[in-house]
Amino acid sequence: MGKQGLPRSPRPETRDKEEKIGRRSLDSLTGNDLFIGRRIFGSEGSKAQGSKHDQSCGSSNKFSYSWKQQHSWLRRNFKSILVMVSVTSFIFFMDSIMVSIFHSDRSSVMQDISRLSNDTLHKNVFQPDTPTFREERSSKSSQWKPCADNNKQAVALERSSEMNNGYIMVSANGGLNQQRVAICNAVAVAALLNATLVLPRFLYSNVWKDPSQFGDIYQEERFIEYLKDEVHIVKDLPQHLKPIDDKNLSLVTDTELLKEAKPDDYMKHVLPLLKKYGMVHLFGYGNRLGFDPLPFDVQRLRCKCNFHALKFAPEIQEAGSLLVKRIRRYETSQSKLDEALLGESMVKYSAKEDQERLKYLALHLRFEEDMIAYSLCDFGGGEPERKELQAYREDHFPLLLKRLKESKAVSPEELRKTGRCPLTPEEATLVLAGLGFKKGTYIYLAGSQIYGGSSRMLPLTTLYPNLVTKETLLTPQELAPFKNFSSQLAALDFIACAASDVFAMTDSGSQLSSLVSGFRTYYGDGHAPTLRPNKKRLAAILSESETIKWKAFENRIRKMIEEGHKVRLRPYGRSIYRQPKCPECMCKF
16 A cells, blocks of 8 residues: 555556566567567666666656656557558558559569568458458348249149150250250250250360260259249150151251340240250250249249259369368358358258358459450550450450451450459459458458469469469369369359358359359358449549549449449349349349
């Protein structure tokens, strides 16, 4: 009690507390900040020794005590001051990057981004500054529930051998996601034409170079069993009909069946062949069935196929669950979305578990060579880039070059202005930073080889070092079964993207992005947001890079994403796989 009554006593307890505060401040700093912290902490020691010496001097004693008060205040508020300086520096540095990204060479841009990541961004949590992107709040998303497998809304489409019009064979083209659309369209056509569906085959592509067939990617038996009440599905064409197929007597190609054909087109071109030969072969089949007008039951059947009947093969589910577990650092499934994607390969969530899992953002950066070559855009690589992409077009897109000769040329500047160019890794980095995602954000990068390799990816990997891929999360031994099968590798990306806390796409026309966003809408219960940049609006924003300030850039980017983030009812004629919020797929409660 006596010591507490002395206002000018040495107060060893207070000194101990101040030393602990100093240590906590040091522990929270890294790099150059740690050096600054040591200098301040060292100054405190020297000043403390000086104050002991000056206690014999009256006026000096007052000055020493005042200095100790001020210095104590600096120590207590050091973190706040550091944050203010960091935020101010962040704004100034991002302003400089905005100016340089289109008006400097790539090395200059990288110097700015490197300086930004080292000096102004510190470890932060995943959540963006605004909670708008954490949930799909618009249109009261949580009131819509999955119900495409609920047969109460529609009478089952009963099939019998006496009423069956024949067999439909399908050879689907494209990669994993194009094939998925083809499968569910084929199911709908079989129901529409009262036919038996032969399990779809996948055509070998010189682009994808994947010999995988249905059973290598999906669970065959489950698919057949799940849809048996509405469509009769068999694994192979009956023996007596194979000679007809061998002679291509009932072959239907893209010439006879246009893109997004209507039911009347099938009645006119396909049904007569089906009745005449007892079978029909839809060759090179893909997006050949429109979305409207279509009978309610047939439309619902498409949703049932896509969201319920098609389940990835157990080997893919197991590898997908490893991806999700390792990035989340959590062993159990969290939602209906997890269960729909991974089945029994993840342990079901228990309410008793309180382990905190890691949140992550999945980014589908569509910047592969085929994509940018087809776009005809310019990406700043000069004459070597133009020659390389032209050679790629000549090898892979001869029809594109033929069309170009017959039509008026569009300049790369006009293509970018109208939003027809893929986002570069630099542009994707700016969008994520503008939305408030910090350096500590964990990002899963989906896709294959990025054009330009690691040098092109440097802005993204510098600003977001916690970037992972299936190749870094899985061991070579775990990836080995899928290594030469691009569709199976794409299935792993599908799982990791669909299961993410936030999914960001850079090309809304991508089938993977479309199907993943639809899956998240269907099973996400309003808690699985998808970020869709409007490339035309983004091009307009970036065209003002010489004058726009970082704060204004942030506001405009967020407004752009908020508008694209809204999940509305499916408009007439739009894809039911991408926008399943409609009475045929989901029910409002």
